[in-house]
Amino acid sequence: MGDNIEVFQQLFTPSVQHTLDLVGIFFFAISGALLAVRKNFDVFGIAVLAEVTALGGGLFRDLVIGAVPPAAFTDLGYFLTPLLAALLVFFLHPEVERIQLGVNVFDAAGLGLFCVAGTTKAYEYGLGLTASVTLGLATAVGGGVLRDVLANEVPSLLRWDRDLYAVPALVGASTVVLCIHYDALNPATSTLAALAAFALRLLAMRYHWRAPRAWHRRSTAAEVPD
Template sequence: MLHELFTPSVQHWLDIVGIFVFAISGALLAVRKNFDVFGIAVFAEVTALGGGLFRDMVIGAIPPAAFTDLGYFLTPLLAAALVFFLHPEVERIQGAVNVFDAAGLGLFCVTGTTKAYEHGLGLTASAVMGLATAVGGGVLRDVLANEVPSLVRWDRDLYAVPAIIGATLVVLCIKFDMLNAGTSAVAAFIAVVLRLLAMRYGWRAPRAWNRRSRAASTDE
């Protein structure tokens, strides 16, 4: 199904763009943590490829695309080198990086869902794999940095919810035989817009009803 939505070359470059912007975010966190050049490269690779690796191992797409396409592996290293030498400049355009990160989130929740469905998973499981593809790298990045993953922190803007909505729209399109390049683009666009609005207006997921904890954040 996925190969019918986009040509292989278009799909490849969409993946590369998503990988690059996720790698930038991972490398920037490594710089903030004062890690060395190897740490910067590791964080770039893990953030960019972690979600896709997890998805491919679960669905049985072995060896994972990250190990069969040299471009997938080298792109995070390019992003790491860029951040290593130019991180003050990259920090100054953090707003633009966030926009591209949102675009990567929208793209990967769509492509991850469709790839999982192609490999025989049901609709619900495919949506879960779409979510994992979009956010898995960020979770691994935060765990390596010894931080509570942003995915589960109430004091961070919505991240998983836009990906869940995008993946859900994809499986609904599959269910009603409406999945094509246009509807896939709409699903990705909605996920991106929701993520951007969450960042703009500080939207957050609700905490437990009538919670009595006085903790201000998950760090406390």
């Protein structure tokens, strides 16, 4: 599979990778800014939550693979895109009763894009298939975890009473490495991987699919309040 890196570089030019990153950053920033509005944050809080949500996962990815300084600190577009999303939300956010729906949809879109971008970039930098999946997952969920922590919420990733969140990202990342393994990685299959993660997350929210808890669980711990 050594030739896959060369194939990857041919299929995913720097401009394509950059565009994919910016689209994912915008989607995640929208979800972070919408959550800030729901939490009644001021304009600075909206901007901070948008930046952290958008850049947190990618920053972690770049530090792990040694792509330093991280793209978030070398590309002005990475910094300005979340601010643009925050500005749009500040003036054009939906009615209060619809904000949660917007958070979920934009977060799902970012999840799909980032699990694919994180996995492919990790492999490009020489990580194995398993490590690439793991880093793709971390890229996708890292910003959301930071967002929830700053908003004083238990991260959705850790809550048993939340619909599947990490699993869709894992499916998208795993699809990418399977395509790499079978020399089928191309823009079309990458798009399908992102759409699979996005669709699975939306279906999980629609039908409330959740991961199982411990077998024969005896704990009487109460559900975490919203």
